[in-house]
Structure formats: structure tokens, C-alpha cells
Amino acid sequence: MIKISIISGSNRVNSQSLRISKICLQKLKTKKVGIDLINLAKEKLPFWEEDLGENISSHKKSFKKISLTLSKADGYIFVVPEWGGMVPPQVKNLFLLTSNNELAHKPGLIVSVSESLGGAYPVSELRSYSYKNTKICWIPDHVIVRRAKEFSPEKEPRLNSRMDYSCKMLIEYSKALKSVRKASDLKTFKNGM
């Protein structure tokens, strides 16, 4: 069975990103897929640090369980808030922590979240600056949820059907990229250029 991990990228409690992640989760429940929801507000992952002498950095211990969950997944939904016109640091940190090719050659759907009329910057940033070493494959469709507080699937059927379609396409890419992963050589080409 295909497994999808949803990552809620806000570290605020009761964030819109978490609310929208749960909407995505409900959508996936109607498909025959396994689902995990990783809430970065709850996980409070430490920032990447180097090991110094005998001291193994704290992120390694904290990240173990999530690393396994992400490794087992076939695809991802990254629900990412726009903060200061950027992707917030806890999401960028996750891309540094996933240094064991957990995300490699697997598709990702970007769902960006804005309180107002923003939301384009995280899409642009993720598409440009997150894939080199992680090798995550962002699918062409993305979703931008603007005026996030007011968003409900019932009130905005056009955006809702776009979310449905994007989830469906993510599942298809998740199946299709299995053969790509089989052909990959991550020992020789762990990182990109």
C-alpha cells in the first residue's frame, strides 16, 4: 500500500498549517493509502548541529523516529506557511536533517498557507532550494491557500477540487516513481551538484 506523510510546517500551536494538514488527511482517508501526520509544532526538532568529540548532536536522537517514518513513505504533502515571505526555519531544518536520503526520488506536493494574499514565495523557494541533496521531486501541481483562516472546503469548491486533484496526482506519482527509486544509486550519488 502506498504511504503518504503529511508534514505540517508551522511550529505555532493551533496553526492554520495544522488545520489544513488535517483537511488533506481527510482527503487521503478516502483513498486506499497509509497516512502519517508529522506536526513540527509538536515534534520541536532541534536544529542541525555537528557532533563535537564524544557529544553526539541532540538532533540525531530526536529525529530517529521521524526519519524512519519519512523513509517508509512513498510521497509527501508539505503544508508550509509563508513567514516573512519565506519558508520558516523549522521546515528548512527538516531538509538538513533528512540527510540519509529519506526523501530521495519521492514526490512531494507543496501546499502553501498565507493569512492574506501571499503564499507564492514558499512555493518558489521550495521548488528552487530544497531538492539538491534531499532529491525530493516536487510535483508540478501545487496548492496555495490564501486567507487561510477563512478557508473551508465547502465555501471554496474550486480550491477544494484542486486539492482533491493534487492529492490524486501525488498518489499516482508516488506509484510511478517506485521504479525510479529502484534504478537510483544513492551510495555513489548521495548529494546533488
Ligand SMILES: Cc1cc2nc3c(=O)[nH]c(=O)nc-3n(C[C@H](O)[C@H](O)[C@H](O)COP(=O)(O)O)c2cc1C
Ligand atoms: C513570523 C511570521 C511571519 C509571517 N509572515 C507572513 C508573510 O510574509 N506573508 C503572509 O502571507 N503571511 C505571513 N504570516 C502569517 C501566516 O501566513 C499565517 O500565520 C498563516 O496562518 C500561516 O501560518 P500558520 O500555519 O502558522 O498559521 C506570518 C506569520 C508569522 C508568525
